[in-house]
Amino acid sequence: MQDLDVTPKMAKVLKIFLEDPSKPRYGFELMQLTGFASGSLYPMLAKFEGAGWLTGEKEDIDSHAEGRPARYTYTITGAAVTAARVQLAELSDLYRPPTPIPARLRSQGSTS
């Protein structure tokens, strides 16, 4: 599995996979859940798959019986679950707003 620099958009996709790592996800389902257009989402999925973070496979269904073609699903890999959690935590730290210092403490700090 290759290392990836996870952007906030990528984090949004990863977060959905982390909600239930064993659950396969469809591309269109991810579009709906993230609100991303296909032009944003599919390059991201290709990147994740190419880097070994996601594995893709076709649904195991009888197309004739279901009356629809088998769709392609993505599942997060075991190694990627750990890496994604770390990256999401780092992003969360990065974007967390600083805790405001109360005025009383700030004035005490400036006098000493």
Place this chain on the structure above:
Amino acid sequence: MTGFLYAGLLLLGGMVLAALGELISEEMRGWLDLAPHAVLRLAARRLCSKGWSTIYEDEWLPELAHILRGAEARPITRLIAGTRFSFGILISANRIAGHLRRKAPAEIPPSRHLFQGDKEPTRLIERRDPDKDDLLGLNNLNRLPGSKAASTIFRSLSQESVDMLLPSMNMQVTHQPPIAEAVPTYTTDSDGTIRLTPAALEVRRQLQHMADETRGRIFGRQ
């Protein structure tokens, strides 16, 4: 009397117009569905990669079918949703191509897709992870000697597995996923040719022997 005649003609004309309108609407609906497909096909051609047909057929087309189906009976919604999806893919096709690592069936030369004849009854299949795709547990064939192994394994297969395996075995084009899934037991020659093992071939022979009994049921169902 003339009034009744005019009324009848008007009624008839109305009915003909209504039917014509329905036909035109149906025709338009069909043409509108073609637009997202055409855009998606264009996107697939922009990939400039060997994997384009795989991603187009395996992923994009089924997703588009799902989108169009979801907005069924609303032709304009279907057109907008489908075209939006397809245009997004079209715009990002180059970026997708840059990340694409999927192996395409085209990576195996076409001549290797077919049976080599009775003298060399081998079947060439797509490179896949044998353990992952071993849905029937046929990898065990490699660990047991010859036809005895095949018989043992074959007897242990459920009828459901046989049903699944038999049509796959009878297919002529070997890069189809069902074959790779059903018969992952293969060896790779020094020249990179992928062949079924003798044990797997024995299973195939036995399955073909059984074909007369089950063919009607299996293929009659399709």
